[in-house]
Amino acid sequence: MENILFVYLQLLLLTLAVPVVFGVAVFAIQRLFCNLVGAGVGRPLLLGASALSTLLREVGHMCACVIFFHRITDIKLLDLRDPDGELGFVEHSYNPRNPIALLGNLFYALFPVILGLLAVLVILLACFRGVISPFFDEVALLGERGGGFADYARLAWDFLPRMFTERSSGVFSAVVGALLLLAIVLGIHVDVRELADSFSGLLVYAVLALVASGILVFSGERVTRIALGGLRSFATGVTALFLAVLLFAVVLVALGAAVFLIRTLFGLDAPRRDREY
Numbered sequence: 001m002e003n004i005l006f007v008y009l010q011l012l013l014l015t016l017a018v019p020v021v022f023g024v025a026v027f028a029i030q031r032l033f034c035n036l037v038g039a040g041v042g043r044p045l046l047l048g049a050s051a052l053s054t055l056l057r058e059v060g061h062m063c064a065c066v067i068f069f070h071r072i073t074d075i076k077l078l079d080l081r082d083p084d085g086e087l088g089f090v091e092h093s094y095n096p097r098n099p100i101a102l103l104g105n106l107f108y109a110l111f112p113v114i115l116g117l118l119a120v121l122v123i124l125l126a127c128f129r130g131v132i133s134p135f136f137d138e139v140a141l142l143g144e145r146g147g148g149f150a151d152y153a154r155l156a157w158d159f160l161p162r163m164f165t166e167r168s169s170g171v172f173s174a175v176v177g178a179l180l181l182l183a184i185v186l187g188i189h190v191d192v193r194e195l196a197d198s199f200s201g202l203l204v205y206a207v208l209a210l211v212a213s214g215i216l217v218f219s220g221e222r223v224t225r226i227a228l229g230g231l232r233s234f235a236t237g238v239t240a241l242f243l244a245v246l247l248f249a250v251v252l253v254a255l256g257a258a259v260f261l262i263r264t265l266f267g268l269d270a271p272r273r274d275r276e277y
Contacts, residue, residue, distance in 0.1 A: 007224060008213040014231040016205065022242040023113045023190030029249045030186040036256035039085060041263050047080060049252050052180075053187025054078055054087040056119060060112035061090035068104025070094040099204050106201030109194035116188030117241045120181065124244070127177025130168030135159055135240065139233045152236040159240040160247060178248070185248045 037046045058077045065072050074091040076082075092108070094101035124132050135155075142151055167174060216224045 003224075004210075004213050004217050007216055007228070008210055010228055011209045011213055011231065012206070014228075014235040015209070018235045018238055019110060019113055019242075020190055020195070022239070022246070023110070023188070024192060024195070026186070026242075026245060026249055027189035027191060029246070029253055030189050033186060033249075033253050033256045036253065036260040038260070038263060042256070042259040045255060045259060049182065049186050050087055051078060051080060052183040053116070053185070056116055056184055057112040057187045058088040058090050060115040061092075061108060063115070064104055064108040064111040065090060065092045068094075068107060069098060069101050070104050070108070096200075102200040103204045103208075104201065105198040106205055108201075109190055109198050113188055113190055116184060116245075117238065119184055120188070120241050120244060123177050123180050124163070124241075127169060127173045127180070128163050128167045129173075131159075131162050131166055134166070135162065136237065139236050142233075142236075144229075147232075152232055153239070156236050156239040156243060160243050163244065181244065181248045182252060185245045186252060188242075188245050 033049065034046065037043075039046070055078045058075070062072065062075065062077075064070070070092040071094065072090060072092050074089070076086075076088050076090075078088050080087065094104060096102065121132070138155060139152075142155060164174070169177075216227050
C-alpha cells in the first residue's frame with residue numbers, strides 16, 4: 001500500500017503538478033503585465049504580446065473540446081478590434097454524465113499550455129540550434145543513472161544560459177526566436193478560473209492516476225522504475241521549457257513597468273478635458 005501511495009504521488013507530481021504550478025505562475029505574470037501596460041498608450045505592446053498567444057490558446061481550447069467530446073457553441077480565435085477587449089474565446093458545453101467529457105474540463109485548462117510549450121520547443125529547435133538535442137541527451141543519461149529530483153532540477157535550471165551560450169545558430173536567428181517567444185509566452189498559462197471549473201475533471205484524473213499506480217506496482221519494481229524515470233525526464237523537459245517561458249515573461253513585465261512609468265509620469269491615460277473658451 002505504501003508503494004502504491006508513493007507511485008501515486010509521483011504520478012500526480014510529475015504529470016500534473018509541474019505544469020499547473022508553472023502555468024499558474026505565468027498566469028500571475030500575465031495579469032501583472034496587463035495591469036502595468038493598461039489599454040491606452042500601451043495597447044500596441046499589449047497586442048504584440050497577446051495576439052499570437054491568444055490565437056494559440058484558443059486553438060488549444062478548441063482541440064480540447066474536439067478530443068474530449070465537448071460541443072463548441074461559439075468561437076472566436078482572434079479579434080483585435082473587439083470593443084470589450086476580449087481577443088478570443090471558445091464557448092463550449094458537455095454532458096456532465098460522461099467521465100471523458102468531465103476529464104475534458106481539466107484538459108480544456110491545460111491544452112493551451114501543452115500547445116504553447118510545443119510552440120516553444122519548435123522555436124528553440126529552429127532558432128536556437130544546438131541547445132535542445134544535447135539537453136535531452138543529458139536528460140536520458142540522467143534517467144539511466146537513476147538521478148534524483150535535485151539532479152533533474154539542476155539540469156533544468158542550467159538550460160537557461162545554454163540558450164545563449166551554446167547555440168550554433170546565428171544572431172539573426174536568435175533575435176527572431178526571441179521575438180517569437182516574447183509574442184507567445186504570456187499565453188502559456190493556466191487560467192485559475194478554468195482550473196477551478198475543472199474540479200470534476202481533476203477527480204477523474206486522480207482516479208485514473210490511482211489505477212495506473214496500482215498497475216505499475218503490480219507490474220514489478222523494474223517496470224515502475226522505468227516508468228517513473230520516463231516521467232521524471234518528461235517533467236524535466238517541461239520545467240526547462242517553462243523556465244524559458246518565465247525568462248521572457250519577466251522581460252515583458254520589465255517593458256510593461258517602463259510603459260506604466262511613462263504613462264504615469266506624463267499622465268498619458270488621463271481623460272482629456274474639453275477646452276474652455
